[in-house]
Amino acid sequence: MKHFLHVATLAPTFALTACNGGDLLSNFVPDEGYRVIHDLRYGDGPRRTLDLYVPEGAAPAAPTIVFFYGGGWQSGSKDDYLYVG
Structure with missing residues (x-):
C-alpha cells in the first residue's frame, strides 16, 4: 500500500512535467x-x-x-x- 501511495503522489508530477527528469527533480528543490x-x-x-x-x-x-x-x-x-x- 505504501508503494502505491508514492506512485499515486508522483504520477501527477510526471504528467505535468512530461516525464522530463530534470523538471521532475527541480520540483523537489526548496x-x-x-x-x-x-x-x-x-x-x-x-x-x-x-x-x-x-x-x-x-x-x-x-x-x-x-x-x-x-x-x-x-x-x-x-x-x-x-x-x-
Missing part, C-alpha cells in the same frame, strides 16, 4: 536556504550567461562548483537544471 543571482554575463551573445546559487551563511571563500550541462552550446537551457544549483 524555495529557501539559498539565493540566486541570475544571468551573470561571461561573454558576448544571448546565451553566455550563468546563474550563481549561493547558500545562506556561505563563507566568502567557500568552494565553488561549476556545472556545464550538455548540448554543445547549441541546445538546452540552464533553466532546466535548478536541481543541480
Whole structure:
C-alpha cells in the first residue's frame, strides 16, 4: 500500500512535467536556504550567461562548483537544471 501511495503522489508530477527528469527533480528543490543571482554575463551573445546559487551563511571563500550541462552550446537551457544549483 505504501508503494502505491508514492506512485499515486508522483504520477501527477510526471504528467505535468512530461516525464522530463530534470523538471521532475527541480520540483523537489526548496524555495529557501539559498539565493540566486541570475544571468551573470561571461561573454558576448544571448546565451553566455550563468546563474550563481549561493547558500545562506556561505563563507566568502567557500568552494565553488561549476556545472556545464550538455548540448554543445547549441541546445538546452540552464533553466532546466535548478536541481543541480
